[in-house]
Structures are given as structure tokens and as C-alpha cells.
Amino acid sequence: MTLKSLQSNLGLSDELLFFLEEIYKNQDGILLLGCPENSELITSFLIEAYPLIKMSRIERFIEDSKNLGLESALNNTQVIVSNDLDCTTIFLSLLEQYSNEADKLKVISKINGILILIPLKKQCGSCSKPTSIPSTSKERFPTMLASSIPSSYLFSRGCEKCGYSSYSNHTFLESFVRINNDIPKNSLLAVNPEEIFNTFRKVGCKVLFESGLDKIKLGITSIEEVIRVTPPLNSAFEKLLSGPSITESISKEKGKGTILIVEDDDDQREILRMVFNKEGYEVLVATNGSEAFNILTQNQISIIVSDIMMPVMNGLELVQKIKNDPNLSKTPVLMLTASSNPDHEVKLLEQGADDYCAKNVKKKVLITRVEKLLRKDNSINKISDFLAD
Numbered sequence: 001m002t003l004k005s006l007q008s009n010l011g012l013s014d015e016l017l018f019f020l021e022e023i024y025k026n027q028d029g030i031l032l033l034g035c036p037e038n039s040e041l042i043t044s045f046l047i048e049a050y051p052l053i054k055m056s057r058i059e060r061f062i063e064d065s066k067n068l069g070l071e072s073a074l075n076n077t078q079v080i081v082s083n084d085l086d087c088t089t090i091f092l093s094l095l096e097q098y099s100n101e102a103d104k105l106k107v108i109s110k111i112n113g114i115l116i117l118i119p120l121k122k123q124c125g126s127c128s129k130p131t132s133i134p135s136t137s138k139e140r141f142p143t144m145l146a147s148s149i150p151s152s153y154l155f156s157r158g159c160e161k162c163g164y165s166s167y168s169n170h171t172f173l174e175s176f177v178r179i180n181n182d183i184p185k186n187s188l189l190a191v192n193p194e195e196i197f198n199t200f201r202k203v204g205c206k207v208l209f210e211s212g213l214d215k216i217k218l219g220i221t222s223i224e225e226v227i228r229v230t231p232p233l234n235s236a237f238e239k240l241l242s243g244p245s246i247t248e249s250i251s252k253e254k255g256k257g258t259i260l261i262v263e264d265d266d267d268q269r270e271i272l273r274m275v276f277n278k279e280g281y282e283v284l285v286a287t288n289g290s291e292a293f294n295i296l297t298q299n300q301i302s303i304i305v306s307d308i309m310m311p312v313m314n315g316l317e318l319v320q321k322i323k324n325d326p327n328l329s330k331t332p333v334l335m336l337t338a339s340s341n342p343d344h345e346v347k348l349l350e351q352g353a354d355d356y357c358a359k360n361v362k363k364k365v366l367i368t369r370v371e372k373l374l375r376k377d378n379s380i381n382k383i384s385d386f387l388a389d
């Protein structure tokens with residue numbers, strides 16, 4: 001089991017993976033972990049993740065983790081089962097156990113990071129459709145985040161594949177902060193929770209609701225599921241949410257545009273989503289041509305990467321529909337082909353596809369092709385702007 005395979009099994013975000021990798025590099029420190037009570041999923045996550053840290057500690061860990069009452073049983077993990085699941089509260093509740101500043105500083109210097117994990121149901125990819133987010137759901141989000149809520153999301157109505165539950169598998173909602181030299185240790189001695197909250201935020205700590213918004217935008221889960229699992233945010237912290245966290249502003253800066261992935265295979269779609277997300281694209285996903293077309297009419301999409309063989313509406317039908325729509329015809333489409341039949345590929349281009357790429361091509365090649373199409377698209381725009389002047 002490697003971190004990468006953990007990531008794909010559980011659908012961990014790239015940001016969380018990076019955080020865990022950083023934590024694992026430093027094996028002597030403490031990771032403060034906050035999670036809901038009786039969560040078997042968290043237990044199994046830890047059992048799978050922790051051998052990566054130190055094999056010698058795993059036996060003891062499995063024994064103790066059965067009831068999650070680990071507390072100080074572990075040298076390197078403190079598990080705090082609490083209803084106040086945010087990094088600040090958990091950090092302060094640990095510090096409260098020590099009375100003098102010297103002891104507090106000693107503890108602070110041992111903490112590598114704080115991680116909150118909450119199990120979250122993943123949306124069924126087979127029956128999800130773009131749907132407007134109901135205002136009743138929006139109202140249950142912190143007001144300060146209202147402007148970040150998208151107008152539509154993928155909503156599953158249930159199908160045979162998911163046993164009409166609308167969900168399949170689990171992932172986590174997360175909030176985490178790395179405690180390293182970016183944070184002056186003295187600043188963490190502050191007793192005022194708001195100060196600590198702001199300090200964490202400055203180094204990129206997102207609250208659970210923000211992590212939930214990321215997952216809603218990626219089509220991983222629904223707004224209703226995020227609301228169901230997320231404990232209410234302390235009202236004093238809620239007021240401090242106005243500024244975006246650092247990571248959010250960074251990802252906006254490096255934003256390369258929005259890519260729409262159309263692929264019926266759940267695993268393939270997830271891989272493509274992660275590949276392009278990592279490259280700095282905002283990624284929307286659809287499981288067939290018809291769903292893709294709905295998304296296209298409601299969102300500004302920079303480029304489409306589409307499979308050919310899909311149920312409901314296949315990739316060729318989708319290309320035709322796009323190229324016949326005056327509002328969409330300029331959006332570049334890159335088709336993913338399974339065969340390497342030249343006749344087939346000529347046909348693709350004839351139908352209006354801008355380029356094609358074999359499905360099993362190296363990810364780097366696929367990324368380069370996408371970038372090339374986007375550049376071409378930009379230069380065409382510039383020329384037509386110039387001609388219009």
C-alpha cells in the first residue's frame with residue numbers, strides 16, 4: 001500500500017496527499033487528528049496509512065485504535081474525538097492540558113500538523129446530473145462562503161448501480177494545517193482562539209465547509225452530503241472567513257481555465273480529473289455526452305476532453321452537437337480513442353474534433369496536447385479580435 005494507491009482508493013485530494021507526505025517525512029513529531037466518534041472508516045484509513053510511517057508501531061496502533069481512545073497511547077498521534085472539529089479548537093484543547101508556557105512550547109515544537117477527517121459519501125457517477133443548487137441548501141452554509149457556492153452541481157437521483165442510494169463509496173472531508181517554520185512558535189501561544197484561527201489560515205488552512213465546496217465543484221459529492229456531515233462552525237471563526245485561504249488564492253492565480261472531462265468509466269474519469277486538477281485546471285466531469293452538453297450550456301468551459309464510446313450520447317454525437325451550436329462551436333474538443341485505426345481518426349476530425357489522443361497515452365503527452373489546443377484557441381481569438389478592430 002502506497003500513499004498514491006490510498007489516494008485513488010479513497011479519492012484523497014492532492015492537497016491532503018501532499019500534507020500527509022510532508023508529515024510522513026518527519027517521523028518523530030506528533031500529528032493531531034480530529035475525527036467523529038465511532039468512525040470505522042477513519043480507523044481503517046489510519047491502519048492503512050500508518051504502516052507507511054513506522055511499521056514497528058502498527059500492531060500497537062491497531063489494538064488501540066479499535067475504540068479510537070488512543071489519546072497518549074501513541075507517541076506520534078494524538079486522536080481527539082470531539083464535536084468541535086476544527087484545527088484551532090483541537091490545538092487549543094491539547095495545549096490546555098499543560099499549565100506553564102515552557103511545557104506548552106515543548107508540545108508545540110513536537111506537533112507536525114493537525115488533521116481533521118470526516119467520512120463523506122461519494123456521489124454515484126452513473127446517475128448524477130447537473131442540477132441547480134437549492135437555496136435552502138445554500139442557506140445552511142456559512143454566510144461568508146455564500147459567494148463561493150456554485151450555481152449548479154452534480155446531483156444523483158439514484159440508479160441500479162448505486163442501489164438507488166445516490167452514493168457509492170466514501171472519501172473524506174478534510175481540514176488540516178502543517179505546523180512548521182512558516183509559523184512562528186510563539187504566535188501559537190496565543191490564548192485567543194481567533195488569533196490562532198487566523199494564524200492557521202495565513203498558512204492555507206481551509207475549514208471543512210471549504211473542503212466540501214471543493215468536492216462539490218469537482219462533482220465528488222453533493223452539497224446536501226457536505227451539510228449532513230459537517231459540524232457547525234464556531235460563529236467567531238465564521239466571521240473570519242471573509243478572506244480566502246492562501247491555497248485558494250494560489251490556485252486561482254495559477255488557474256488555467258476549466259476543462260470538461262467526459263468519460264463513463266469511473267476510474268478513468270477520476271484519474272483524468274486528478275491529472276488536470278494537479279496541473280491547475282478547474283475540472284468538471286460528465287459521464288456521457290448528454291450530461292456534458294448540459295454542463296456546457298451552464299458553464300464557461302475552456303476545453304473538452306471526451307471519450308468516444310459512452311451510453312446515452314456518445315462522443316461523436318457530442319462533438320457534432322457542440323460544433324452545430326454557435327455558442328459552443330469554438331470550444332476545442334480533444335477525443336480519446338481506444339483504437340489506433342487511421343480511418344477512424346480521420347472520421348473523428350471530419351466530425352469536428354479538434355484533435356485526438358490514444359486513451360493509453362502518457363499523461364504528459366495528453367497535457368501537452370490540451371495546452372496546445374488552448375494556445376491555438378487563444379491565438380484564434382486574438383486574430384479575430386484584431387480583425388474586428
Ligand SMILES: [Zn+2]
Pocket residue numbers: 124125126127128156157158159160161162163164166167
Ligand atoms: Zn446511481
